[in-house]
Amino acid sequence: MKKNPAMKDQMKKEKKLMDAITDVPDEMIEEAEKKGGPLPGSEKSPGKILRYAPAFAACLLLAAAGILSLSRARLSKSPVENPRLEAARPLMEVSMPPARQFDDRDTTMKTWEENPVEESFTDSLSNFSYETASALFAGGNENINYSPVSLYYALAMAATGAEGETKDQLLSLLGVQDTETLKEQCGNYYRRSYTENEISTQRISNSLWLDVSVGWKQSFVENAAENFYSSIFSMELGTEEAAQAMSAWIEEQTDGSLSPRLPSGGEAALNLVNTVSFHDQWLDQFDEAKTKPDSFYPSGASPVTCDFMNRTYDSHGFSVGEGYTRSSLSLKNGTMVFILPDEGISPRSLVDTPEKMRETFEGGKDYCGEVVWQIPKFDFSSNLQLGDTLKALGITSAFEETADFSGITDDTVFFSGITQGTHIAVNEEGVDASAFTLIEYAGAAQPAGRADMRLTRPFLYGITGTGGGLVFIGICENPAG
16 A cells, blocks of 8 residues: 555654654663453443543553453453452453563554554644643642543543434544544554553553443443453442442552542442553653752742752753743653743643643743753642533533433433542652543653743643653642642
8 A cells, every 4th residue: 555645754754753752872771671251231220320430540550350352352361469359240351552662663663653643633632631721720729630631531432432412522522523533543542652661651541340230332342442442340330349449440550559439329330440551760860969958939828848859951942931931851751841930920820721721831932051950859649520620611411311322321321420530759760640530420952041940939740651642731839748
């Protein structure tokens, strides 16, 4: 099959990008190297609530026992590791795509070529990130860490089983015209972004928890396995036993960084749990000997003392826009961007609309010169209720009893709530970030200028990974807590 000129240009751009991503000095690589059964549902139970629970976290996958072979699903036969999961009836465990080694450029390029992600899809993911984050960050003065990718995948899987107005509203916010494109692009983005080796982890994990009394559409379950790599469990939902099993699954996916206490009770019909795992090392790690205590000045509060990592680059890129200075630091498989508002400017005022947020993260005038870094070490968690935010953004039908999820089941199901829990830690070695979302269904330029990235007052940050897009967005109001 011949490639058209546009495709050739796109592949050249992608190769150039991957060369840049994987162009790591040999000494850094050497340093790093040191270091079964039928689907449930013979009985139908009208009026149940559909729950959807996605989770985002830095972790290692532990597979569950029990396999149901579905069309084109890759299956794993690993035993259950956590005793709290033994109560769940595992119908299928979908294994992850083949892991790529840190310095394996050929495999990485082959994966990208075999899994094309349209520019329109990455644009939609960016738009979704800015639209949801700007609404979520409005008001308040506390630390907040949010995973747009986790929420996107949660809603995307729900959208593949929606019809009518419910589907239209979900696809509109997701920025995709039809569910077939959504399935394909989510699958390709998944395989492109999947990274798990001795240096870095970026992995999205999904699971469906089906109530034993509800009849499910096999096409929805097959799609969940094929395009979202979702494991399938069956048990009586709404019980304390089920809540503990799902919490145990999240804990395993996040390598223990998240162990949420999930609610029990109610008439649950389906829980859809998603985890996104992220861990990466700085390309140029901070010297611990240069970490010193200093003062951080939270908005409207007394100064706090915390440890700051320090570094100065003689020639480093930065951008200056209206009310902010932005610069980034390279991770070995991604990037972390930091945005320091000008004195007297609130971080939230820079992101109170999607347009302003895009300008803050992408705009400004670019410079290259001396950049003085002073970054506080921080480690905090967020628990976010996302239902009202989504309703304000036009997702209303999914929360009503008239919601149309007929692609999932013939029973009446609808969203009853959406929760996301996250965790992030930044230190001299790198970044660990995790989150869970619970959707409940009832070349160097010449130096020019200087930038002080002394993050001694509230600031914004964003993390991008191998597949592109903002995996995490957050505001650090107080690194001490």
